[in-house]
Amino acid sequence: MTLLSWPIALHFFRMNKRVRQVLILSLYLAVLFALYLVPLGMYSPCIKEEGTLGPAPTLIGHRGAPMLAPENTQMSFEKAVEAGGEGLETDVAISYDGVPFLMHDSTLRRTTNVHEVFPNRTDSPAAMFTWAELEMLSAGSWFLRRDPFRTASTLNVNEKIEVQNQTVPTLKEFLNLAAQHQRLVIFDLRRPPRGHPYRDTWITRTLEVIHNESFINSSQVLWLPDDQRSVVQELDPELQQTSGDHASIEELQEEHIVRLNLHYSYMSQEQIRKYASVNISTNLYVISQPWLYSLAWCAGVHSVTTNALHVLKKLQRPVFLMTPDQYNLMWILTIIVSAFFITAVFIFHWWRERGLPFWSGSRQVNENGPYSKFRTGHPKIFNDHRQSGAHLKDSTH
Template identity: 45%
Template sequence: KMNYPLCRPFCVSCFTCFYGCRRKCQNETTTKCECVWAVFLILIFALCVIWFYFYWAFQNDFEELNWFVFGMFKQWKDWSVPTLILAGVLLSYTFFLLILLLCHLAFQEPLRLHQIHKVLLIVTLFIIAIGILGINIKWKKEWGTIFLFLKVTAPAFHLGAVVVLTLLAWLVADRFFRARTKVLKVLVLGLYLCVMVGVYLIPLAIVCPCIMEEKDLGSKPNLTGHRGAPMLAPENTIMSFVQAMKCGVSVFETDVMVSKDGVPFLMHDETLHRTTDVKEMFGNRVSDHSSSFLWSELSDLNAGKWFLKTDPFGTVKSLSNDSNARAAQQKVVKLEELLNVARKENKKVLFDLRKPPACHPYSQTYVSVTVETILRTNISQDLILWLPNENRSEVMQMAPGFQQYYGEINDSRNESNMNFNLAYQNLSKISIMDNHKNHTEVNLYVVNEPWLFSMLWCIGVNSVTTNACHIFSEMKKPIILISPDNYRMIWIGTDCTSLVIIILAFLLLKRCNSSLERVWKELSLKNTGVNITLKQ
C-alpha cells in the first residue's frame, strides 16, 4: 500500500465511495462473500458484452421483434432504439463497476460492494436472462445469425482480445510481484500465459469468408426488393416498386391475397390495421381478415399515410417533400397493376400467396384465380418465380413457363432443376459451389445489414431479398474484404507488438518493486537506528 504515496488518499476515496458508497476505506478485510460478488460482477459484465454483441447481430432482423410487439399490442413501433439504449446502459454500468473493482485490486483495498449495486446486478442478470430465453423460444433461427456475425467479426474480435490482454498485463504483473509465495506467482503467471497463447493463436481457427483475394470475389448478388423499397416508400405500393426499380432490383417480392370478390391484391398482414386507414373507413372491421373485403372497399383505403406517421425504418425525415406527398396518396394495389409494371420494365416477380380463411368464397380456388390473373396480363411466364407450394402440379400444367422456387430444401429433392428462396440462416444447409455448377438459383431473405450482404457477396450467393436496396446498390465492394497475406501481417504484427508491451510492463514493474523494496529497507534501518538511540 506504500506503492502510491501521493495519489492514494484521493484515489481511494473516489473509487471506494462509488463501489461501496463510503467516503474512505475502512480497516477491514475482504470476505469470501465479497469475493463471490466480485466474480459475479465479472460474469455479469461478460454477459452484458455478449448481449450488446447480440444486439448488433440482431439488427438485421429487428423487424421480427417489432412484429411480435405489434401482434400483442396492435401498435407498430421501432424497438431497435430502446433496445440499444437498454443494452448500452447495462454495459456502461457494469463496465464502470468493473473498473472500480480493478482499482480496489490494484490498491489492495478490501472489497465491499454496496447493496444497491448487488440488487442492480441481479436485475441486470434477470433482464439478460429474459432476452436470451425469449430468443431461444421465439426466434431460435437467430442463433444462426449470431454464428454468421461471429464469422464476419472474428478478426476484429481477435484484435480486441489482444488489446484487452495487453492492458491487463500491468495488473497481472503487479499481482505477480506482490505475491508472497512461489506457488501463487506460478499460478498467476501460468494462467495469464495460457490465456495469452490462446488469444495469440485464435486466427488459426478463424474462417472468415471475406478473407480472400479481390480477384477471387464473385459478382455482386442481384437485389430483390422486399415489398418494393419499404425504406423509401410504403410497402407493397406502386411507389415502393418504382423506388425499387431506381435502386436496380431485378426482382419484385410481394405478398398476394384474394379479395372476397376474387381480385388478387398486394397485402402482407392478415388484417389491414397496420398499413391502411381501415380504422377510419371501416371502424367495426379493423380485426377482419384482409381478404374478407371487396375490392371496391379495398380500393378506397389509403395505404401510405401510416408510413409517414409510424416511420417504420426511421427514413421518412431523409425523404423529400415531394416523396412524402406521393407516399401519402398511395392506395392498395392489384396484383395485375404490379404485373403490368413488371412486364413493361422486364422485372421478375416473386410472391407469397396467402391462403384465405375457410369461409372465404375462393378458399378452394384462390390458386387458380391467381394464375389466371397472371396469364391475362400477358407477362412473359419466365418472369414469374412461383413460390407457393399449394397445388404446384396444377400450376405447372396451367403455366409451364413459371420458374418454380422452393421455400425448403426437401421440397425439391426430386426436382432436376432446383431453385430456392430461403432464410439466410439456412446458409449452412446449402452448397453455393454445387449450386453454381448445377445452374441453380438461390435467393436468401431478408438481408438488411451491409455486413451480412458483404459476407453473402464473398460466399457467392446469387441474389438477396432486402429492404435496403438503396444502400446495397451503392456498394462497390464488400465492406469487409482483406487478402490472406495482409491479414497474416496484421495478425503477426499485433501479436508481436502486444508481446513487447507485456514484457516491458513486467520489466518496469519489477524495477519499480525493487526500488520500493530498497526504500523500505532503508526506512526500516533508519527506524531501527532511531529506536536504539531513543532506548539509549
C-alpha cells in the same frame, strides 16, 4: 487481453506468495496463447485468392424499398426500381370478390388506416374485404406516423404528400410495373380463410392475373407457392419454379426447382456450390447489412432480398475482402504488436514495484526508488517529519 495485462501485471508483482504468482501467470498466458491461435481456426468466405470473387448478388427489393416508402405500395416499388433493384418481392392475398392484392399481414391493422374507415373490423382477415372496401383505405399514412426505419425525415415535402396518397395495390398493377421495367418478381401467396369464395381456387385465380390481365412475361416470375406446384408447372412451364424448402437435390429436381429462397441463416458456401452445380441458384432473405451482404457475395449467392437496396447497391466490393496471405499477415502483425505491449506492461510494473531499472539484476526493493510505496513525498520533507515526530516523542517523556 492487452488491456487486461495492466491490472494482472500490477497484482502479480504485489503478491507475496510465489505459488499464486505462478498460477495467475500460467492461467493468463494459457488464455493469451489460445486467443493467439484463434485466427488459425477462423473461416470466412471473404478470405479468397485474388481473382476468384464472383459477381455481386442480384438485389431484390423486399416489399419494394420499405426504408424509402411504405411497404407494398406502388411508390415503394418505384423507389426500388430507381435504386437499381433487379427484382421485386411482395405478398399477395385475394379479396372477397376475387381481386389479388398486395398485403403482408393477415389483417389490415398495421399498414392501413382500417381503424378509421372500418373501426369494427380492424381484426378481420384482409381477404374478407371486398376490393371496393380495400380501395377506401390509405396504405401510406402509417409510414409517416410510425417511421419504422427512422427514415421519414429524409423525404421531401412532395414525397410526404405522395406517401399519404398511397393505396393498396392490386397484383395486376404490381406485375405491370415489373414488366414495364423488366424486373423479376417473387411473391408469397396467402390462401384465403375458410368461408372465402376463392378458398379452393386461389392458385388458378392468381395465374389468371399473370396470363390474362397483366402483360408480364412468365419467365420474369419466380413462382414461390408450394401448393399445386405440379399443376402450375404443367399450366405454365415458363414460370421459374422457386422453393423455400431446404430439400435434397433429388427432391428439388423432381419438382423442377430452379431457385431456392432461403433465410440467410442457411448460408453455406458448400451448399450454395452444390446447388449451383445442378443449375439451382440461391436467393437469401432478408439481408440489409453491408457486412452480411458481403458474406453472401463472397459465398457465391445468386441474389438477396433486402430492405436496403439504396445502401447495398453502392458497394463496389465486399467488406473485409482479403487474400489468405493478407489475412495471415494482418494477424501476425497484430500478435506481434500485442505481445510487445503486454511485455512492456509487465516490465513497467516490475520496475515500478521494485524502484529499480528493469535491467538491474537485484531483486531487493529499493526504498529510495521513485515509486516506493513507503514514501511518496520529497526526501527532505519526509526526514523533517520523521525528526519532528522524534522530538515530540522525547518531549512527552
